[in-house]
Amino acid sequence: MAVRYILFCLCLSFSPLVQAQESVLSEISLPYLDKLIAAAKSNYPRVKVYESKTEIARLAVKKARLDWFNIFTLTYLYSPNNSTTLVNPTLLNGFQVGGFTSIGNIFQKPVVIKGAKEDYNAAIFNQEEYMLNLETMVKQRYFTYVQQKSILNWRIKNAENAGSGLNETKHKFEKGEEGYENYNKAIGYYSNAIQFKMEAEGAFLIAKSNLEELVGTKLELVK
DSSP states (O other), rough: OOHHHHHHHHHHHHHHOOOOOOOHHHHHOHHHHHHHHHHHHOOOHHHHHHHHHHHHHHHHHHHHHHHGGGEEEEEEEETTTOOOOOSSSOOEEEOOOOOOOHHHHHHHHHHHHHHHHHHHHHHHHHHHHHHHHHHHHHHHHHHHHHHHHHHHHHHHHHHHHHHHHHHHHHHHTTTTTTTTHHHHHHHHHHHHHHHHHHHEEEEEEEEHHHHEEEEESOGGGOO
């Protein structure tokens, strides 16, 4: 009798883990995962940082192109028609416009624009790389969340079975149909099942919190 009871307890102890592992894939929802990834890309603060860096780089390219006008300097001089004197004769009257530029600036400007474009491309690549990394992190944390949720469900069921087994053993013990050794083992198994359930609850809450950190909102709000 004692041997059969021990085997029964061992089966209950291992079956939740085996079935939890078998049920993980069936619990994964790819459409829901896509929604989590979209929410993370929309809400996670570091995404906005990379977007700002990309925008700054884009504006730098625009500024570099507009700086073409800064390498040319225009001047003007106004000479009234009656400014001609014997001391300082003026041959040209009215407005006189002139301009000058630096040859070095003309050759340097394309290099500056190209450098700004490369910085912009690098900012885009960095943003795309981070988006891929963020997507991978969301997937990993979602899979962990589903795994811990599945394990928790089976730990809860295991604790319920252990409680039912304890009540049944206690009832038989009080009727003299079960020995004290098996009754004591049933108490120990129930205590272990409750402890495992509490540990699974903690692991599930941590996995949920880690996933929500990336998503930027409660999972219940992601529809």
